Amino acid sequence: MIDAEARLSLLDRSRTRVGEPDAAALGGTVERAVRAERLGFDRFWVAEHHGVPGVAGAAPAVLLAAVAGRTATIRIGSAGVMLPHHQPLVVAEQFATLSAFAPGRVDLGLGRSPGFTPPVRRALRETDRDFAGDLDELRRYLTGTAEVTVHPQPAGAVPLYVLATGRGLQVAARPRAAGGRRRPAARCGR
Numbered sequence: 001m002i003d004a005e006a007r008l009s010l011l012d013r014s015r016t017r018v019g020e021p022d023a024a025a026l027g028g029t030v031e032r033a034v035r036a037e038r039l040g041f042d043r044f045w046v047a048e049h050h051g052v053p054g055v056a057g058a059a060p061a062v063l064l065a066a067v068a069g070r071t072a073t074i075r076i077g078s079a080g081v082m083l084p085h086h087q088p089l090v091v092a093e094q095f096a097t098l099s100a101f102a103p104g105r106v107d108l109g110l111g112r113s114p115g116f117t118p119p120v121r122r123a124l125r126e127t128d129r130d131f132a133g134d135l136d137e138l139r140r141y142l143t144g145t146a147e148v149t150v151h152p153q154p155a156g157a158v159p160l161y162v163l164a165t166g167r168g169l170q171v172a173a174r175p176r177a178a179g180g181r182r183r184p185a186a187r188c189g190r
Helices: 023-037 061-072 086-099 118-123 132-144 167-173
Strands: 009-012 044-045 075-082 106-111 161-162 182-187
Touching: 009 023, 023 061, 044 061, 044 106, 044 118, 061 075, 061 086, 061 106, 075 161, 086 106, 086 132, 106 132, 132 161, 161 167
Parallel strands: 009 044, 044 075, 075 106, 106 161, 161 182
Antiparallel strands: none
């Protein structure tokens, strides 16, 4: 068992292995989450990477649903969902649904990376979106203060983490309109 003072987290990118199908990497991610829970880890996060050789993790909400189905106590989350590639309402619905399966255990890490390579950026329909505006819209959906009600309603708060460097650090540190502060988190890359 892990010392009560140490809170350990694990970020899993679903790395692939030569000669094995990508599905084996995804199954390995779920098994690592089960083991991390058994070892007393506090948090298990998965990532969103599109078109990156050696990484099968491209759909955090789907992968987290599989993790939620095999775990009972460990916090689960994304590091992160690249918000510029998704509509805030859809992300809110996905993570509210995860919250229904894993009440009180879901974290939502959000990033703004444009994509791995120019072809990936084109495939993701790279746009010049207002990350801060999308983040505020997403927060309103998850807190029930938007003009559209998300279903299912989140089973408790879904903490938001902004994964950022550079300009994203300013967004992470900015006070929310409703008071309080976002939870900043460090992220390598863009």
